[in-house]
Amino acid sequence: MNIYEIAELAGVSIATVSRVINDSPLVSEKTKLRVRRVMEENDYTPNVFARGLGLNSMKTIGLVCPDVADNYMARAVACLERDLREYGYNCILYCSGYAWEDRRIAVRTILQKRIDALVVIGSSYADDDPDAERVEYIREAAKQVPVFLINGYIRGENIFCALCSDYEAAYSAASELLRSGRRKILFLSDSHSYSANQKRSGYEAALREAGVPVREDLVIYTRNRIDSVRDLLLEMPQLDADAVFATEDGLAAGVLKYAKRRGAAVPKDLAIIGYNNSELAVCCDPELSSVDSRVDRLCKIVIDSLKLRLNGKPVNDRVYVKGCLIRRMTTDF
Amino acid sequence: MNIYEIAELAGVSIATVSRVINDSPLVSEKTKLRVRRVMEENDYTPNVFARGLGLNSMKTIGLVCPDVADNYMARAVACLERDLREYGYNCILYCSGYAWEDRRIAVRTILQKRIDALVVIGSSYADDDPDAERVEYIREAAKQVPVFLINGYIRGENIFCALCSDYEAAYSAASELLRSGRRKILFLSDSHSYSANQKRSGYEAALREAGVPVREDLVIYTRNRIDSVRDLLLEMPQLDADAVFATEDGLAAGVLKYAKRRGAAVPKDLAIIGYNNSELAVCCDPELSSVDSRVDRLCKIVIDSLKLRLNGKPVNDRVYVKGCLIRRMTTDF
């Protein structure tokens, strides 16, 4: 069933049917109704390919993230997909993995689908330096479609970023620990992404400001798996820390397991703050204090910017959202 | 940059360029190379819309699930997307939510995108009765494209199902609890989906077989949120149970919180088994015994079937995979 048959049945030309499909005001209500009835009776759906060819858009947005199985990204994808759909767009999802080259391939590949915009989720696509050469592929992409980053900052024409102020959040988290008298705060992370680096800087700034030395042996990078973290810490000859700031809840959960094995009381002997305020945080026992990184808020901002941008309106190229420390039992001073 | 310009620059006809794009063997290696070079130099990408129009396929698969933020579905989506991409297909994602009508809309809407196949994730799309009238919308969809269900069973032409034998898994989980001497096993669930009902049947069968009465007051349905579960149980005048079989890890985690509040020892006073073997299970303290529902395996099966089906080969319309109880601390008898 195509537009010709509908035109035939409705006794009008295909141009009119097309106008009805696109709800053009140039058609009389009467014929509109008639055509619509015919369309429904035959439950006709315009061919999106032909439509895409004509309009050069299939009303789809590309969503790229390293891994949807990760709770943070899953939440972002869920939120973006819902809102975009309400706005009339469908989403093509591409999980690139974390490897550098794969991310580049991801962006290049998804662009071939002629998406109307690209949303890139997760700071691992960005670089510490917003002008870095290695994120040129994002700027390339932005030459074709507007690009939106969730929690990353890349400077460039047609690139729009919504990010959580991880630096400040980490700064206050560390400060909180310092205020409670902790002096040996372990920084635990699983990546060197833009965001992770921001957190580290915030952490170090807090220490420095408090006149506490930043110790190399209190900075650890490891895989974000609960048992890996636990085992890694257990294997260390001695971990000389009285608090931990972890850049992911999973890492913090691992620390909790470690503390339990060691017989260390939490938070008395070891205070812990995680990041993302995920379901893991409330699953932990004792429940984990965690920084809420406001994914939903970031997504809303991106959606709003995207709507504006797609209507040719100007948009801020960067919006910051304050992260927010959720106090639970692991910092129950 | 389109096929005409490339043809022009390469000094061949558009037919030849098209053949090169599709790697037809009817082109001499020499011209192939020449054309390819021109394409690269101008980094030309064939217009997928035009291609779709001609071939009536854009090489995309529709992925529908209630909510990607749920770990089970996120894992499924991640797995499916990766493998499908390797096979040359991209994915359109649609998160329908759990409402009945919304699921129907989801399927109808995504079909309009002229996907090559539809994968439906989660048993909430199915019904206890594989021939039920209410899942007619799936059969309707199957008239247009092959439909694959992850963990649901609907009978119908062009519908293919991969499912975890939740009945058996629940049966053995409950049996395990009975074997350890428990007689008052709480069944805790968050839904009446096909899969949840299977679990309940398995649970009841185990009790019946052991001559243990199935008590109405030991079957509870509630929201899958850790604190909701905890609070619900705490508010009950008295919960007369010595074990819990939960259909989701999140529910089981809530029970754990409840036990802790009540001062009940786990597993001594209360043994617990969760479901899905998610990250939550190892995050719990004590770590949660949980049934592994084999999402990855189910996805692999669907992928394999899909490949066969898309090549016109025959495929089993239903494949079962054994769920598998992972014993951890909450059943450490």
Next chain:
DNA sequence: CTGAAAGCGCTAACAC
């Protein structure tokens, strides 16, 4: 308000 007709960029049957 409506219709005729020229694309949109590609595929594939057919001719050479």
Next chain:
DNA sequence: GTGTTAGCGCTTTCAG
């Protein structure tokens, strides 16, 4: 091997 040409189903001028 390669080129010509007729679609694929829609949008959009341009006429009326």
